[in-house]
Amino acid sequence: MSEKIAFLGLGNLGTPIAERLINSGYELTVWNRTISKTEELARLGAKVAQTPAEAVTPGAFVISVLSNDAAVEKTFTNELLEKLGKGGIHISMSTISPETSRKLSGNHQEYGVAYVAAPIFARPEAVRSGVGNICISGNADAKEKVKPVVQTLVKGVFDFGEDPGAANVIKLAGNFMIAASMEMMAEAFTMAEKNGIPRQNIYEMLTQTLFAAPIFQNYGKIVAQHTYEPAAFKLPLGLKDINLTLQTAASVNVSMPIADLLRNRFVSALAKGRENLDWGALAMGASDDAGL
Amino acid sequence: MSEKIAFLGLGNLGTPIAERLINSGYELTVWNRTISKTEELARLGAKVAQTPAEAVTPGAFVISVLSNDAAVEKTFTNELLEKLGKGGIHISMSTISPETSRKLSGNHQEYGVAYVAAPIFARPEAVRSGVGNICISGNADAKEKVKPVVQTLVKGVFDFGEDPGAANVIKLAGNFMIAASMEMMAEAFTMAEKNGIPRQNIYEMLTQTLFAAPIFQNYGKIVAQHTYEPAAFKLPLGLKDINLTLQTAASVNVSMPIADLLRNRFVSALAKGRENLDWGALAMGASDDAGL
Numbered sequence: 001m002s003e004k005i006a007f008l009g010l011g012n013l014g015t016p017i018a019e020r021l022i023n024s025g026y027e028l029t030v031w032n033r034t035i036s037k038t039e040e041l042a043r044l045g046a047k048v049a050q051t052p053a054e055a056v057t058p059g060a061f062v063i064s065v066l067s068n069d070a071a072v073e074k075t076f077t078n079e080l081l082e083k084l085g086k087g088g089i090h091i092s093m094s095t096i097s098p099e100t101s102r103k104l105s106g107n108h109q110e111y112g113v114a115y116v117a118a119p120i121f122a123r124p125e126a127v128r129s130g131v132g133n134i135c136i137s138g139n140a141d142a143k144e145k146v147k148p149v150v151q152t153l154v155k156g157v158f159d160f161g162e163d164p165g166a167a168n169v170i171k172l173a174g175n176f177m178i179a180a181s182m183e184m185m186a187e188a189f190t191m192a193e194k195n196g197i198p199r200q201n202i203y204e205m206l207t208q209t210l211f212a213a214p215i216f217q218n219y220g221k222i223v224a225q226h227t228y229e230p231a232a233f234k235l236p237l238g239l240k241d242i243n244l245t246l247q248t249a250a251s252v253n254v255s256m257p258i259a260d261l262l263r264n265r266f267v268s269a270l271a272k273g274r275e276n277l278d279w280g281a282l283a284m285g286a287s288d289d290a291g292l
Numbered sequence: 293m294s295e296k297i298a299f300l301g302l303g304n305l306g307t308p309i310a311e312r313l314i315n316s317g318y319e320l321t322v323w324n325r326t327i328s329k330t331e332e333l334a335r336l337g338a339k340v341a342q343t344p345a346e347a348v349t350p351g352a353f354v355i356s357v358l359s360n361d362a363a364v365e366k367t368f369t370n371e372l373l374e375k376l377g378k379g380g381i382h383i384s385m386s387t388i389s390p391e392t393s394r395k396l397s398g399n400h401q402e403y404g405v406a407y408v409a410a411p412i413f414a415r416p417e418a419v420r421s422g423v424g425n426i427c428i429s430g431n432a433d434a435k436e437k438v439k440p441v442v443q444t445l446v447k448g449v450f451d452f453g454e455d456p457g458a459a460n461v462i463k464l465a466g467n468f469m470i471a472a473s474m475e476m477m478a479e480a481f482t483m484a485e486k487n488g489i490p491r492q493n494i495y496e497m498l499t500q501t502l503f504a505a506p507i508f509q510n511y512g513k514i515v516a517q518h519t520y521e522p523a524a525f526k527l528p529l530g531l532k533d534i535n536l537t538l539q540t541a542a543s544v545n546v547s548m549p550i551a552d553l554l555r556n557r558f559v560s561a562l563a564k565g566r567e568n569l570d571w572g573a574l575a576m577g578a579s580d581d582a583g584l
Contacts, residue, residue: 098487121502133501158497160489169487170494173480174502180476180550187548188465191537194544195390195461197452202462205450209425210413210466213505245483252486254582256479258472261549290546 003027005149006055006062007046008075009094010037012232013120014065016127017093017153021063022046024152031055053080059087061149068240069100076104078111086112089142091149093118093134095175097244098165099251105138105164114142117164118150119171123218123232131155137166172245179238179262179282181215185223186283190290199224219280226284228277238279239266295319297441298347298354299338300367301386302329304524305412306357308419309385309445313355314338316444323347345372351379353441360532361392368396370403378404381434383441385410385426387467389536390457391543397430397456406434409456410442411463415510415524423447429458464537471530471554471574473507477515478575482582491516511572518576520569530571531558 003026007018010032022028022044029047030038031054038048049055052075056062062084066072072094084090090113092101105115115138122132132154136143140162150157160166185203192202203224207216222228242263249256265282272288274281295318299310302324314320314336321339322330323346330340341347344367348354354376358364364386376382382405384393397407407430414424424446428435432454442449452458477495484494495516499508514520534555541548557574564580566573 133497135497156501158501160493160497163488165487166489169484169489170497173484173494174498177476177480177498177503180472184469184472184476184550187541187546187550188469191541191544191546191548192461192465194546195457195540196455197458197461201452202465205425205427205452205462206466206469209448209450210507211469211505213503213508215502216505248487249479249483252483252582254479254483254486254578256483256578257553258476258479258550261553286546286548290544 004057004060008052009065012124016124017065020153029055053083056080056084058085061089063091064094066094069096072096081111081113084113088113089146090115091118091146093120095119095171095241098168098248101164101168114139115164116142116146117167119167121174135160135167135170137161138164172248175241176245176259178215180258182219182223182280182283183262185220186286189224190286222280223283228281231278233279235269235277235279235281236275296349296352300344301357304416308416309357312445321347345375348372348376350377353381355383356386358386361388364388373403373405376405380405381438382407383410383438385412387411387463387533390460390540393456393460406431407456408434408438409459411459413466427452427459427462429453430456464540467533468537468551470507472550474511474515474572474575475554477512478578481516482578514572515575520573523570525571527561527569527571527573528567
């Protein structure tokens, strides 16, 4: 494999993804807003670009792992798209709104560039061990071409058709369900705790049996033990995703009462100065409310 | 094995539990309020009693699988407890409040009867295939004696100490989390559906990956396909359990906002005439609210 890929965005998640691609033999040119974060990748053999457009090879792949909708829109300038041009494919891995994906896809088309939404379900350690999952959607030919690249990164790749927003809908739904799982465990564990049952005991029973799934086992441990540092995914990002979920739901007239509740938990956590903790710290709300 | 067990309550769950005990060699005397339900068990070799007290052998085991707190309190009369007497053990498998378990335990003690809370996590088909789980709590000696019996019924037995209410707290927490899982899937699947993604597709992706746990796979199928009949666990029983959860939480000053929301879903489902559907029909609320 010696395909050239421009890689834009080296945050907590972008860095291990880029590393994995380099280790799989792809030729990466990386760019990040804060250039110091490119050093580690340069040591592994990546080229470093000073601007997003500079990173791009005409007709090749561009992967973006950026923090939000605005960052993706700002990065994919007309200049960049013009250089990428016909045959170029943008693999958009950020968690952004379906609406933004659809808009970007239309805009890319004008330059002959294909857009594939490919949000990833994985915390950084899951990327390193290759156990994550990716949902993809967009143009069928482009999806076929990018599949070998995304399959390098995760255990499962799930295709949700040609609507470029569809994969983002699934990603938002999944993140919503993770946050909801943390909240429900927080409520249940707190009820148990105040009835004299250690949080660890209820956590172990439920996550070894009915709820024996990675989400409950991994996040349940965080919630049971109140260990919100180091933050793999910071609390403000959780609020961002819930806001996108509610916005996406409202745009098709769907009410999501649990999502409303989660939004309030995140907002309250920020009010209490928890912005540097893992998003699991939303679970502290139930303990606070119970006077613990 | 030829131990004598009085078995009280042959509902949807009681019947397969009693069958499993008979098939394991226990000598059962069964009682049920509606006597016709004893016929099947009689064919398998069970004796049939006309009253709960008649079913009891002094100093032996009594298992109760009754529909609610009031039914357990009404069934365990002083007459029954006097006959059961010293050495007798009540294995209380109903989903009742921790408070009722503690009260029953104290009352039983006056007659030399030990009380072991042993609520079961299993739908009828899970009892038949022996894949359920039981939480137990109560007097240590009594628990040791009943373990061989409860181990016959399920895959896992989890001991929560001497507080007779503890196992009930875990059972209520677990049922709350199951209902919360159905509601979160209902909200997520509805958002996907109105974004053009079939419910079945989002169900399959999420329950094969992040949410690959029996609860999500089994109840998720019900929620994805809206198949609420036949009812393995009827909707009013779901409301009963959520009310017990909220009551147990409030008794120790714990607020549970998701449980409040679930209570309203169940109440609304009853208002819409869904009392004969499976409790999974709480998921119809999200679809109703989305105009589907």
